Amino acid sequence: MNLFADIRALVIDSVAALQSEGALPEGLGLDAITVEPPRDPLHGDMATNAAMVLAKPARQKPRDIAEALAGKLMADPRVTSAEVAGPGFLNLRLDPAVWQAVPRAILQTGTGYGRSVMGQGTKVNVEYVSANPTGPMHVGHARGAIVGDAMASLLAYAGYEVTREYYINDGGGQVDTLARSVYLRYLEAHGREVEFADGTYPGDYLVPVGAALKEKVGDAWLDQPEEVWLAELRGFATDAMMELIRADLAALGVQMDVFFSEKSLYGTGRIEEAIDSLKAKDLIYWGTLPKPKGKADDDWEEREQWLFRSTAFGDDEDRPVQKADGAWAYFAPDIAYHFDKVSRGFDLLINIFGADHGGYVKRLKAVVQAYTNGRVDLDIKLLQLVKLYKNGEPFKMSKRAGTFVTLRDVVEMVGADVARFHMLTRKSDAPLDFDFDKVVEQSKENPVFYVQYAHARICSVLRKAADEGWATDDATLSGGDLGTLGHEAELGLIRKLADWPRQVEIAARTHEPHRIATYLSELAADLHGLWNRGNDDLSLRFLQDTEAASQPKLALARAVAVVISAGLGILGVTPVEEMR
Numbered sequence: 215m216n217l218f219a220d221i222r223a224l225v226i227d228s229v230a231a232l233q234s235e236g237a238l239p240e241g242l243g244l245d246a247i248t249v250e251p252p253r254d255p256l257h258g259d260m261a262t263n264a265a266m267v268l269a270k271p272a273r274q275k276p277r278d279i280a281e282a283l284a285g286k287l288m289a290d291p292r293v294t295s296a297e298v299a300g301p302g303f304l305n306l307r308l309d310p311a312v313w314q315a316v317p318r319a320i321l322q323t324g325t326g327y328g329r330s331v332m333g334q335g336t337k338v339n340v341e342y343v344s345a346n347p348t349g350p351m352h353v354g355h356a357r358g359a360i361v362g363d364a365m366a367s368l369l370a371y372a373g374y375e376v377t378r379e380y381y382i383n384d385g386g387g388q389v390d391t392l393a394r395s396v397y398l399r400y401l402e403a404h405g406r407e408v409e410f411a412d413g414t415y416p417g418d419y420l421v422p423v424g425a426a427l428k429e430k431v432g433d434a435w436l437d438q439p440e441e442v443w444l445a446e447l448r449g450f451a452t453d454a455m456m457e458l459i460r461a462d463l464a465a466l467g468v469q470m471d472v473f474f475s476e477k478s479l480y481g482t483g484r485i486e487e488a489i490d491s492l493k494a495k496d497l498i499y500w501g502t503l504p505k506p507k508g509k510a511d512d513d514w515e516e517r518e519q520w521l522f523r524s525t526a527f528g529d530d531e532d533r534p535v536q537k538a539d540g541a542w543a544y545f546a547p548d549i550a551y552h553f554d555k556v557s558r559g560f561d562l563l564i565n566i567f568g569a570d571h572g573g574y575v576k577r578l579k580a581v582v583q584a585y586t587n588g589r590v591d592l593d594i595k596l597l598q599l600v601k602l603y604k605n606g607e608p609f610k611m612s613k614r615a616g617t618f619v620t621l622r623d624v625v626e627m628v629g630a631d632v633a634r635f636h637m638l639t640r641k642s643d644a645p646l647d648f649d650f651d652k653v654v655e656q657s658k659e660n661p662v663f664y665v666q667y668a669h670a671r672i673c674s675v676l677r678k679a680a681d682e683g684w685a686t687d688d689a690t691l692s693g694g695d696l697g698t699l700g701h702e703a704e705l706g707l708i709r710k711l712a713d714w715p716r717q718v719e720i721a722a723r724t725h726e727p728h729r730i731a732t733y734l735s736e737l738a739a740d741l742h743g744l745w746n747r748g749n750d751d752l753s754l755r756f757l758q759d760t761e762a763a764s765q766p767k768l769a770l771a772r773a774v775a776v777v778i779s780a781g782l783g784i785l786g787v788t789p790v791e792e793m794r
Contacts, residue, residue: 215319215327216715218260221292221306222249225264228286237282242271249306251713258297258305259313259709265302276302313708314696317766317773320711321692325780328714332722333374339555340366342566343463344381347455348392350419351462353600354568356621357646360637360786361597362566363468364727367784372722377560378471384452385476385547391415392455393447397435399424404436423454465625466633467786479550485542488553489520489535497523497584498535522549527580548574549581552592556585563592564725566642572596593725597642603649628653631787635662638731638785656793658742661735665778666790668738671745672775673791675756679768684761691772694765701754703747704770707740714777727784734781741774 225247232238247268252261265280272279277298284296284304295307320327342362345355363378370376395415398408403424410416427435427450435443456473463470479485492498501521505514520536522545534543555563563582567574575594582592602609602619609619624633627650636653639661640646656663676686685691699708714733721729748755756771758764779789 215316215323216330217312217316217712218249218716221260221308222247222262224287224290224292225249225262225283228283229264229268231286232279232282238268238272238274238279242268250716251709252305255706257299258295259308260306261299262304262306265298265304269302280304310700310705311697313705313712314699316708316712317699317769318692318696320773320776321688321769324688325776325783327776328371328718328780330372330715330719330722332719333369333372336374336561337377337559338366338369338374338562338564339377339379339558339560340369340564340566341379341381341555342366343459343468344383345459346383346386346388347452347459348388349415349417349455350458351621352618353602353621353624353648354597356466356624356633357600357637357642358566358568358597359463359466359468359621360634361595361642361727363466364634364638364730364785365564365566365595365725367786368718368722368727368730369725371780371784372718374562374722378469380470380473381551382452382456382473382475382477384448385480386544389448389452390444392451393444394440396420396423396427396447396451396454397443400427400435403428404433419458423451426454462621465622465630467630474551474554476547476551479547479554484554485546485550488550489546491553492522492549492584495584497526499523501532503531503534519543522577522581522584524577524580527576527583529576529580533577545577548578552578552581553585556582556590561590563590565592565594567594567596569596569598569643595642595725598645600637600646600648603647604651606651609650624648631666632662634786635665635731635782638728639735641726641728658739661731661738663793664742665734665738665782667793668741669775669778669782669789670791670793671741672771672778675771676768676775678757679761679764682761684764684768686768686772688772688776691765691769694762694769696766696769698763698766699770703744703754704767707737707744707770707774710737710740711773711777714781730781730784734778734785737774737777737781741771 226244229238229242229244229247233240233242247262247264249260249262252258264283265276268274268279269276280298280302284298287293287296287304287306292308292312293306294309297305299305340362342365343351343355343359345351351359366376366378391413392415395410398410398414399420401424402408402421427447430450489498498520500518502516502518503521505511505516517538519534519538521532522535524533525531533545535546535549536542552563565578575596578594579592582590632653636648637646652660653662654660656667658664680686699705717729717733721727744754745756756764756767758767775789782789
């Protein structure tokens with residue numbers, strides 16, 4: 215059941231009826247027609263912009279179209295009034311019975327209520343985290359992991375076929391640095407005094423890796439030059455770090471479908487294949503880049519190299535892919551990786567990057583557009599920084615990592631559920647303050663607590679009803695007379711429940727999982743508001759004197775719990791049944 219979609223379908227049918235009567239011309243575009251809650255609830259239950267959208271192509275006044283539509287809509291028994299407002303908006307009021315049927319539909323459907331088929335047949339690749347395998351993940355990676363994982367769950371809930379993917383950056387010089395750092399820990403494990411030079415990784419997390427290396431090779435690599443151990447140690451160190459990263463992700467409740475190695479692109483012909491594909495389209499050429507603005511002549515050397523025509527797709531400049539000596543530029547494996555994604559048949563690509571990757575957005579979009587002629591879209595979400603606080607002061611240091619707060623630190627301090635929900639309370643391109651004290655505070659100012667408390671309150675009410683010997687199963691509750699749910703506070707809560715499927719589709723269409731957290735906070739506020747009104751008006755309490763009187767109110771409460779559970783499921787948060 216998607217009530218807003220149902221009423222939109224009614225509006226579309228009414229437009230078609232006016233067209234068949236000759237009151238509106240044929241061939242009008244209807245995609246921009248919306249049905250949504252009005253900004254002011256006093257104006258009605260729903261509002262549609264249909265007359266405003268159709269006025270220009272129909273060459274008619276929007277109010278004239280709105281009045282004609284109002285007549286058609288009023289013929290439907292679900293609509294009790296259709297009032298023209300302003301320049302041509304239509305405000306609709308629905309029969310209370312329409313709203314009262316919503317809790318029943320939710321209880322009959324369960325957490326599937328709100329699921330959509332909008333993404334049916336669309337294969338989506340969501341790449342997120344993709345941290346360098348050089349150490350434990352920090353709090354910025356935690357935000358990326360949470361946003362990406364919730365994004366994937368949201369899209370799956372909306373009917374998309376989703377693949378969660380992690381790109382392992384194991385082909386660059388940072389892995390050499392990791393190997394050298396592990397070698398120092400290996401020497402340390404043999405009792406040697408070591409000193410970590412600038413650029414190496416001094417964190418304690420490499421101590422057990424050095425010990426494991428000693429266990430594997432003994433003293434065979436002691437006092438040996440790099441050419442003896444570097445290549446093999448790269449693989450050993452990367453595997454150890456990826457094991458650590460997988461454990462960190464698991465602690466946060468994140469499971470990937472694919473771990474794609476950058477190293478697998480080298481020496482296998484895959485980069486060459488990707489570049490040749492662009493050459494065949496005349497999108498790779500031998501040339502030079504212009505001198506960057508502000509660069510002094512003495513600091514600039516003109517170099518001929520292979521360049522990708524990125525400017526043909528909106529980028530600021532063409533991008534190097536291969537140097538004159540045959541070495542690949544840094545961008546080349548990125549090209550090959552996205553070529554591989556496209557080759558796997560994905561219809562939509564979503565990358566979750568840190569804000570420091572903003573310079574790669576246009577060039578990567580250009581590559582995907584070049585490969586697919588615009589058939590596949592690439593959406594890149596840039597995550598802004600997370601600012602950590604504890605006791606009102608900035609919180610910056612992790613003993614284990616040495617220089618930053620790790621993902622595991624956050625999980626151990628506040629728990630995965632709290633971390634996940636709070637990281638999703640803001641849009642991903644907005645900075646996020648994470649206060650270790652406030653996120654576990656039990657107050658209505660804390661959205662994590664407020665939503666969980668709403669679910670726990672409902673569970674408590676249902677337990678009390680069961681203790682009275684009353685049936686609390688969904689089948690029984692959904693079979694009651696819900697027509698008694700007529701108070702405006704109850705109907706207001708039902709309207710919020712009815713908006714859940716629409717919110718899912720909006721969040722999935724815009725790739726913004728934070729909208730789910732916002733909706734849940736609003737739903738919880740409405741539940742708590744009705745609960746508090748029951749303190750003054752006993753008729754609004756969920757538990758009444760008799761089972762018959764309580765049943766419809768319990769059905770409403772249970773419907774709220776179902777939607778909260780579904781929403782928290784998308785966010786990767788476990789709903790609680792009682793607060794501690």
